[in-house]
Amino acid sequence: MGKTFLEVKTVRFLHTGDWHIGKKLHGYDLLSDQKQILDQILDIAITQKVDALVIAGDLYDRSVPSVEACELLNQAFIKINLQNNLPILAISGNHDSAVRLRTGMPWYEQTNFHLYTDLKQSFTPIEMDDVQFFLLPYFEPITARVYFEEEKLSLQEAIKKIVEKMKQAFNPNKKQVLVTHFFVAGSTRCDSETPIEVGGLNGIPYELIQDFDYVALGHLHSKNALNAENARYSGSPLKFSLSEKDDSKGVWILDSKNMVPEFHQLEPKRDIRVLQASFETLTDPDFYQQQERTSFWYFQLTNRSVITNMMNQLRAIYPNILGVERVNGRDQSNLLNKVKQRKKSPYQMLTSFFEEITGDELTEKQRSWLEQGLQQAIDTEREEQ
Amino acid sequence: MGKTFLEVKTVRFLHTGDWHIGKKLHGYDLLSDQKQILDQILDIAITQKVDALVIAGDLYDRSVPSVEACELLNQAFIKINLQNNLPILAISGNHDSAVRLRTGMPWYEQTNFHLYTDLKQSFTPIEMDDVQFFLLPYFEPITARVYFEEEKLSLQEAIKKIVEKMKQAFNPNKKQVLVTHFFVAGSTRCDSETPIEVGGLNGIPYELIQDFDYVALGHLHSKNALNAENARYSGSPLKFSLSEKDDSKGVWILDSKNMVPEFHQLEPKRDIRVLQASFETLTDPDFYQQQERTSFWYFQLTNRSVITNMMNQLRAIYPNILGVERVNGRDQSNLLNKVKQRKKSPYQMLTSFFEEITGDELTEKQRSWLEQGLQQAIDTEREEQ
Numbered sequence: 001m002g003k004t005f006l007e008v009k010t011v012r013f014l015h016t017g018d019w020h021i022g023k024k025l026h027g028y029d030l031l032s033d034q035k036q037i038l039d040q041i042l043d044i045a046i047t048q049k050v051d052a053l054v055i056a057g058d059l060y061d062r063s064v065p066s067v068e069a070c071e072l073l074n075q076a077f078i079k080i081n082l083q084n085n086l087p088i089l090a091i092s093g094n095h096d097s098a099v100r101l102r103t104g105m106p107w108y109e110q111t112n113f114h115l116y117t118d119l120k121q122s123f124t125p126i127e128m129d130d131v132q133f134f135l136l137p138y139f140e141p142i143t144a145r146v147y148f149e150e151e152k153l154s155l156q157e158a159i160k161k162i163v164e165k166m167k168q169a170f171n172p173n174k175k176q177v178l179v180t181h182f183f184v185a186g187s188t189r190c191d192s193e194t195p196i197e198v199g200g201l202n203g204i205p206y207e208l209i210q211d212f213d214y215v216a217l218g219h220l221h222s223k224n225a226l227n228a229e230n231a232r233y234s235g236s237p238l239k240f241s242l243s244e245k246d247d248s249k250g251v252w253i254l255d256s257k258n259m260v261p262e263f264h265q266l267e268p269k270r271d272i273r274v275l276q277a278s279f280e281t282l283t284d285p286d287f288y289q290q291q292e293r294t295s296f297w298y299f300q301l302t303n304r305s306v307i308t309n310m311m312n313q314l315r316a317i318y319p320n321i322l323g324v325e326r327v328n329g330r331d332q333s334n335l336l337n338k339v340k341q342r343k344k345s346p347y348q349m350l351t352s353f354f355e356e357i358t359g360d361e362l363t364e365k366q367r368s369w370l371e372q373g374l375q376q377a378i379d380t381e382r383e384e385q
Numbered sequence: 386m387g388k389t390f391l392e393v394k395t396v397r398f399l400h401t402g403d404w405h406i407g408k409k410l411h412g413y414d415l416l417s418d419q420k421q422i423l424d425q426i427l428d429i430a431i432t433q434k435v436d437a438l439v440i441a442g443d444l445y446d447r448s449v450p451s452v453e454a455c456e457l458l459n460q461a462f463i464k465i466n467l468q469n470n471l472p473i474l475a476i477s478g479n480h481d482s483a484v485r486l487r488t489g490m491p492w493y494e495q496t497n498f499h500l501y502t503d504l505k506q507s508f509t510p511i512e513m514d515d516v517q518f519f520l521l522p523y524f525e526p527i528t529a530r531v532y533f534e535e536e537k538l539s540l541q542e543a544i545k546k547i548v549e550k551m552k553q554a555f556n557p558n559k560k561q562v563l564v565t566h567f568f569v570a571g572s573t574r575c576d577s578e579t580p581i582e583v584g585g586l587n588g589i590p591y592e593l594i595q596d597f598d599y600v601a602l603g604h605l606h607s608k609n610a611l612n613a614e615n616a617r618y619s620g621s622p623l624k625f626s627l628s629e630k631d632d633s634k635g636v637w638i639l640d641s642k643n644m645v646p647e648f649h650q651l652e653p654k655r656d657i658r659v660l661q662a663s664f665e666t667l668t669d670p671d672f673y674q675q676q677e678r679t680s681f682w683y684f685q686l687t688n689r690s691v692i693t694n695m696m697n698q699l700r701a702i703y704p705n706i707l708g709v710e711r712v713n714g715r716d717q718s719n720l721l722n723k724v725k726q727r728k729k730s731p732y733q734m735l736t737s738f739f740e741e742i743t744g745d746e747l748t749e750k751q752r753s754w755l756e757q758g759l760q761q762a763i764d765t766e767r768e769e770q
Contacts, residue, residue, distance in 0.1 A: 064449055067482060067484040067485060070484055070485055070488060071484050074487075074488055074489075078491055082491055082492070097452060099452040099455055099456050100452060100455055102459075103455060103459055103488050103489055104459075104488055104489020104490075104492055104493065105489075106463055106467055107467070107489055107492035107493050107495065107496065107498070108489065108492050110492065110495055110496070111492065111495070113492070
């Protein structure tokens with residue numbers, strides 16, 4: 001691109017995000033898992049000698065986190081920034097309360113802990129050696145409309161104007177990194193994300209952000225959600241849903257010299273495990289003593305008969321059970337069907353439910369009844385709004 | 386006391402507390418009043434050239450304050466500590482969540498903003514010139530029991546041990562100031578405080594804290610709640626209940642040279658006003674145009690007849706009405722009776738209610754029925770516990 005980088009110190013940074021501190025998995029508290037994973041992230045940062053930690057939003061799981069979640073995140077920041085003198089570049093995501101998160105922010109700045117929660121802050125890059133970091137927190141279109149004083153502005157149009165304004169601050173002798181928290185069109189979703197659907201928009205077109213040397217994204221929980229040349233989702237550091245059972249979780253490390261993301265895997269304290277077996281196998285000491293019993297288990301039971309007190313017997317051996325389903329030898333991919341279920345329309349969901357229960361397809365007559373019923377439900381809802 | 390203070394710089398400090406940011410008065414939002422009053426406190430601090438601001442707990446009104454309350458307090462701290470470089474010495478009170486409040490605390494320390502929320506922190510004084518400030522946040526007895534590893538420890542015993550431990554750090558060449566948030570025995574309560582009644586204890590005996598040169602107290606909302614030689618409640622900076630209508634609110638300023646508290650009054654944006662008048666007077670333009678209509682009004686109506694749509698007519702003129710009562714010429718001190726009502730026993734409350742309604746006293750028979758009824762209620766409650 002005609003840029004020259006002679007004798008300029010480069011920046012090595014770690015890209016993570018979607019920590020969702022305080023999140024529960026099927027009702028199980030994840031705080032101890034999150035503490036362990038944050039310690040691992042810090043260990044990687046130290047071992048890999050990075051110059052900064054980039055956190056792409058959703059630090060907390062909700063706008064009013066529990067005191068335990070507050071304590072955990074605060075302690076993590078103290079360790080990273082004050083005890084290890086590592087600069088932090090973080091933004092708020094759609095799960096965070098911008099105002100609650102920025103408590104103390106002007107004091108954090110004193111030790112290079114930059115926590116941006118306001119669109120206005122995004123136009124002034126944080127400069128580190130040969131990199132300009134632009135920190136664009138999650139925002140609602142109304143915020144952009146107020147900022148740009150335009151009554152109608154879609155999220156897409158807002159991002160376009162924001163990037164244009166950022167470009168005015170681009171230094172041609174430096175590289176530019178955008179840190180942001182949105183859905184980029186064409187990315188793949190998973191079950192633990194809260195969809196952002198504003199104004200019927202599917203997401204930000206990738207073209208709008210392609211002029212950055214790297215885009216450190218947050219929001220989607222899989223590191224492979226987007227396969228673009230210069231943009232990556234870090235993914236969440238832990239698995240937050242059954243649909244992520246086969247994902248590998250970790251962080252990206254980049255060097256401003258070449259901006260090639262390098263994946264570093266994280267090892268959870270308790271992993272999600274899906275197992276198809278009979279009740280007799282699962283409760284056989286010879287079997288279960290070989291297993292990591294404290295994992296988050298999802299069992300696909302092959303038994304056909306009724307088992308008295310089944311859940312209590314299983315829980316006595318496996319304390320963290322996400323769910324048990326009966327596969328009955330009839331449909332061995334039931335789990336994946338269930339996972340896919342959520343993405344079906346109400347019509348599809350009802351027909352597949354009918355088929356699963358009765359083993360028959362709906363007749364023409366039944367299909368027409370179903371359509372009429374659904375239409376009535378939609379009409380009623382519209383009237384009420 | 387045999388102490389000598391030759392050529393030592395003295396400390397001038399402002400003592401405030403019980404800000405209760407986010408508190409409402411009879412449903413009315415006080416945020417704009419609180420913003421104005423915090424600005425006044427800062428103005429006094431600057432004009433009076435104080436070296437530090439002491440805040441004796443209850444910064445927020447509840448453990449999870451609204452985002453508007455968070456924003457207001459954060460902006461106040463930014464103005465005081467970062468923009469005006471004034472050191473802050475603050476503790477958490479019984480209304481604050483210690484964990485939520487201490488978010489960012491280790492970063493605040495860098496600019497002499499000390500926010501102590503943990504009993505453990507209280508034993509190391511903050512030293513400023515000739516003063517040692519001991520910051521003892523509000524705590525529950527269980528915290529002291531864990532800290533001192535004693536299974537049974539009343540609040541009184543805990544404070545005794547804490548003060549003994551603090552005394553080990555006393556520097557005889559300096560003065561000692563204790564900042565704390567408790568009920569000191571013998572103090573006078575008012576209606577806007579949440580009573581702290583732990584283990585049936587009435588409060589901390591004054592003798593326990595008399596060895597400090599000054600005790601900057603928080604918790605009670607009247608500056609005159611305690612009349613001790615070396616201890617004062619700052620009182621709340623605003624009136625938070627009708628019972629405080631005649632209080633004057635303000636801050637104390639002290640100089641370590643003599644430790645004599647000097648009162649500086651605060652002027653609220655909207656004061657509480659109690660007025661006895663007829664509906665005709667209150668709605669007469671010649672009258673109300675002379676009044677500060679946006680005050681928080683409490684009216685004692687002298688009319689006897691029914692007035693249609695009374696509250697709406699009054700609210701159209703006086704937007705902030707705390708209450709309206711009918712005095713009917715019969716009992717002109719009704720308001721004060723109501724205020725006192727809350728401190729009565731159930732038996733006293735019922736007899737005075739009977740007398741107010743019927744104009745007669747209870748007969749012997751009626752008194753005996755009432756006693757039996759109350760006893761039954763108490764017995765039932767005991768059984769249920």
